[in-house]
Amino acid sequence: MAKPTVIYMFSLYLRSIFTIFFWLFATDAISSPISFSQAKVLSKQHVYFDQTSSELGTFYCGCDWRWVGQSGGRVNKKSCDYKTRKQEARSNRTEWEHVVPAWVMGHQRQCWQDGGRKNCSANDPTFRVMEADPHNLVVSVGEPNADRSNYSFGMIQGEPRAYGSCDFEVDFKSRVVEPRPEVRGQIARIYFYIHDRYDLNMSKSQQQLLMAWNKTNPVTDWEKKRDARIANAFGHSNPFVTGDQVWRMDHVNSGQGLKGKHNSYLSESRTVNETKGVVRGNKNSRIYHLSSCPSYGAVKTSNIADFKNEEEAQKAGYRKAKNCP
Structure with a gap:
């Protein structure tokens, strides 16, 4: 009777080893992406794999597409009556769009001031x-993605x-983009999520606009499904989609995304707003920009005049940039 017992115990041992390896493999396969390139591949595999001919289509234009390669796609322009504005090659392919631009997420960080996005990607975990972050990634026709810029x-x-x-x-002059109504609510909830999770500043006017979009364009079935897929694959939902959080004016950010082990770097790479004024003036134009404005990071170093607040800038004879949200 001892022999079968040994065999049985050995089989249980093998089964436990297999189970451990299975879960290690599974966890690794669906762990949160650690780079933008990896995020694109994983988002295709776990979120958008069956959405190429969906009712929603590409984010800004609603076009059908087919996957090509690891994370790219070819646009069916006839499906949405898309006409190329200027960039033929980019109008024929899909690209991954950051709804909240990388510039918005990075320009307040010291790494961006020291070397832009390339430096941040290389040196700031x-x-x-x-x-x-997959919650911030959507599939877009390449040309609108390029024209949207930041x-x-x-x-x-x-x-x-x-x-x-x-x-x-x-509006290229004012550096403003107006998206189709079908995605305005989703844009608002992604903005709320990114700003809350990573403790980013948002101007009152931008809050007002997005709060209005959130109210008039409630969460869609696809948005719920997308959120569930991201949560299942990468570990957490967007609480502004699930209803666990509600954005109100002057929302206090949770900073939940800044509490992981990757943020040991924060003590060495503080945000620009911790060391410089949140209002940046241009000595030549006598125009000032808030940290949330598109041209905040475009002012030449030699022309920068930092102020503690808007009132201080106005007293110094500066006026607010027209493209500030």
Whole structure:
């Protein structure tokens, strides 16, 4: 009777070893991405794998596409009556869009001031986590993604169409983008999530706009499914999608995403706002920019005049930039 017992115990041992390896493998396969390139591949595999001909389509234009390679895609422009504005190659492919631009997430960090996005991606673990967050990634036709750049979202008078039937408008002079109504609510909830999780500043005017979009464009079925897929694959939901959090004016950020082990770097790489003024003036133009404004990081170092607040800048004879949200 001893022999079967030994065999049985050995089989249990093998089973336990197999189980451990299985869960180690599974956890590794669906762990949170640690780079933007990895995030694109994993987002295709776990979130957007079956969405190429969905009712929603590409984020800004609603086009169908087919996957090509690890994370790219080819756009079916006829499916959405898309017309190329200027960049033919980028209008034919999909790209991964950061709804909250990398510039917004990074320009307040010291790494950005020292060398821009490339430096942040290479040397700031916290920025890499923000840049790779799947909740902030959507599939877009490449040309609108390029034209959006790091512009703020807003409303544009006159509805100037430049991409055929794609309801996506860009005011290049004011650096403002107006997205189609179908995604405005999702944009708002992604902005709330990123700013709350990574403790970013948001201007009152931007809060007002996004709060209005959140109210008039409630969570969709696809948004719920997308959030569930991201949570299942990478560990957590967007609480502004699930309803666990509600954004109100002057929201106090949780900073939940800054509490991981990757943030040991924070003590050495503080945000720019901790060491410099949150209002940046241009000595030449006599215009000032808030840290949330598109041109905040574009002022030449030799022309920078930092102020503690807007009142101080105005007393010094500066006026607020028109493209500030």
